[in-house]
Amino acid sequence: MVIFGASGDLTRRKLIPALYNLASQGLLSREFAVVGVARNPMTTEEARHKLTEDFKQFATGTIDQDLWEWFVRHFYYVAGDFDDPTTYDKLKETLAGADKDHATHENYFFYLATAPDYFGDIVERLAKVGLMTEENSHWRRVIIEKPFGHDLDTAKALNQQLLKVVRETQIYRIDHYLGKETVQNILALRFANGIFEPIWNRRYIDHVQISVAETVGVEKRGGYYDTAGALRDMVPNHIMQLITLTAMEPPISFEANAVRDEQAKILHAIQPFTSEDVLSKTVRGQYGEGTMNSQRVPAYRTEEGVPPESRTETFVAMKLLIDNWRWAGVPFYLRTGKRLPGRNTHVVIQFRRAPFMLFRETQVQDLMPNQLVLHIQPEEGISLRFAAKTPGTTMRLGEVDMDFEYSDYFGATPSTGYERLLHDCMIGDATLFQRADMVEAGWSVVNPVLDVWKALPPRNFPNYPAGAWGPKESDELLERDGRRWRNFEK
Numbered sequence: 001m002v003i004f005g006a007s008g009d010l011t012r013r014k015l016i017p018a019l020y021n022l023a024s025q026g027l028l029s030r031e032f033a034v035v036g037v038a039r040n041p042m043t044t045e046e047a048r049h050k051l052t053e054d055f056k057q058f059a060t061g062t063i064d065q066d067l068w069e070w071f072v073r074h075f076y077y078v079a080g081d082f083d084d085p086t087t088y089d090k091l092k093e094t095l096a097g098a099d100k101d102h103a104t105h106e107n108y109f110f111y112l113a114t115a116p117d118y119f120g121d122i123v124e125r126l127a128k129v130g131l132m133t134e135e136n137s138h139w140r141r142v143i144i145e146k147p148f149g150h151d152l153d154t155a156k157a158l159n160q161q162l163l164k165v166v167r168e169t170q171i172y173r174i175d176h177y178l179g180k181e182t183v184q185n186i187l188a189l190r191f192a193n194g195i196f197e198p199i200w201n202r203r204y205i206d207h208v209q210i211s212v213a214e215t216v217g218v219e220k221r222g223g224y225y226d227t228a229g230a231l232r233d234m235v236p237n238h239i240m241q242l243i244t245l246t247a248m249e250p251p252i253s254f255e256a257n258a259v260r261d262e263q264a265k266i267l268h269a270i271q272p273f274t275s276e277d278v279l280s281k282t283v284r285g286q287y288g289e290g291t292m293n294s295q296r297v298p299a300y301r302t303e304e305g306v307p308p309e310s311r312t313e314t315f316v317a318m319k320l321l322i323d324n325w326r327w328a329g330v331p332f333y334l335r336t337g338k339r340l341p342g343r344n345t346h347v348v349i350q351f352r353r354a355p356f357m358l359f360r361e362t363q364v365q366d367l368m369p370n371q372l373v374l375h376i377q378p379e380e381g382i383s384l385r386f387a388a389k390t391p392g393t394t395m396r397l398g399e400v401d402m403d404f405e406y407s408d409y410f411g412a413t414p415s416t417g418y419e420r421l422l423h424d425c426m427i428g429d430a431t432l433f434q435r436a437d438m439v440e441a442g443w444s445v446v447n448p449v450l451d452v453w454k455a456l457p458p459r460n461f462p463n464y465p466a467g468a469w470g471p472k473e474s475d476e477l478l479e480r481d482g483r484r485w486r487n488f489e490k
């Protein structure tokens with residue numbers, strides 16, 4: 001494994017701890033080595049020392065000293081600029097050495113933990129020196145992580161640039177949401193159980209809500225975030241994963257393309273927004289100063305790296321429709337934002353109401369319809385809300401929740417969320433990675449929104465205080481349809 005950007009945060013916090021966790025589960029081949037590439041001038045010895053220091057801070061559990069020492073002996077470092085041809089010559093030499101020392105069979109995968117501007121260039125340079133050529137039955141793969149472009153055109157341009165020098169099957173586009181157990185579990189819930197699929201359609205489902213709520217602000221990423229905004233940062237990628245897994249047809253097998261074909265079909269079936277739709281079915285917001293956990297927190301516009309007049313959105317809500325037989329007429333409401341009252345990602349499937357109310361003193365419209373909630377994080381579980389009789393001599397109804405929590409059943413092995421994805425790339429399973437067409441289809445959904453928002457800059461920002469569930473227009477989006485968001489504040 002070659003990591004470009006080896007001295008960065010992702011490597012330190014996620015990639016190295018994930019590799020170590022794989023090693024401790026016996027999932028890392030003995031014939032394995034890591035080569036870090038970064039600008040900092042350091043020798044391999046110095047880099048190993050730094051790696052050890054960082055690991056003490058970011059390990060997800062207790063460290064087995066022998067295993068760590070084994071791991072460190074398999075780590076090499078190449079110092080150099082990503083746009084300097086000699087870096088690639090040095091890398092080739094180091095890889096040849098690692099092949100000899102650890103019998104890595106010339107199978108390489110390159111993780112580009114760099115700024116996205118480098119993706120195309122690094123892959124071209126790797127191809128130029130022959131490091132992307134698959135021959136004599138060895139494999140060469142490259143992992144990149146969002147942002148894949150800034151909009152539809154730039155995403156297409158990036159795909160074209162990559163596909164000029166490598167094949168689509170060599171590209172592994174990571175979406176870290178697919179590394180989450182609970183996200184993968186949407187498939188298990190739907191397709192490994194007989195009771196859900198028959199009612200998973202427009203006949204029984206009233207609407208779907210997807211919320212990805214964060215309590216954090218933009219932290220130290222103001223510079224990046226201000227050029228992206230909540231829509232680009234979360235919707236064409238993470239939220240589209242949640243939509244496609246929730247809405248897709250059962251694939252004919254669990255083979256990578258069978259699953260991804262079904263996901264892609266959903267992306268293509270999302271009804272395109274007209275300009276009028278953008279005005280009536282999307283909401284944008286930016287947080288102002290507010291109070292969270294009894295602490296004053298600053299407005300987005302005063303965060304580090306953010307211009308004081310910024311018009312970048314930190315909240316987005318929208319209503320989507322999926323034009324196919326299963327979902328025609330069933331709205332998918334989604335929202336995501338920073339500085340909301342709870343950190344909570346969930347999918348709410350709201351079923352239709354009981355058609356007629358048998359019980360005295362209860363109106364059908366007073367009863368909360370059944371909801372199945374897939375809790376993605378921080379709680380990991382599934383809950384079902386239904387009506388039950390409240391104790392007493394008369395027939396009165398109340399709402400109850402039947403809760404399942406993963407941790408009660410399976411315990412939790414600490415992980416970074418990258419273990420499965422790295423392992424899948426090593427074994428050549430691309431199921432959880434994005435194909436070029438999926439990335440472009442995701443951008444196609446949001447592109448009309450980006451265009452209209454750009455043409456009509458917001459006049460009312462900031463329009464929600466930190467610590468609120470977004471601007472009031474977000475609630476109104478559902479209220480107009482006689483519905484409301486389910487909020488989890490924990």
Ligand code: BG6
Pocket residue numbers: 214233345
């Ligand atoms: C990242 C976004 O992709 O996902 C961040 O750039 C966001 O802005 C993060 O905070 C959310 O990930 P998670 O795993 O914390 O839900």
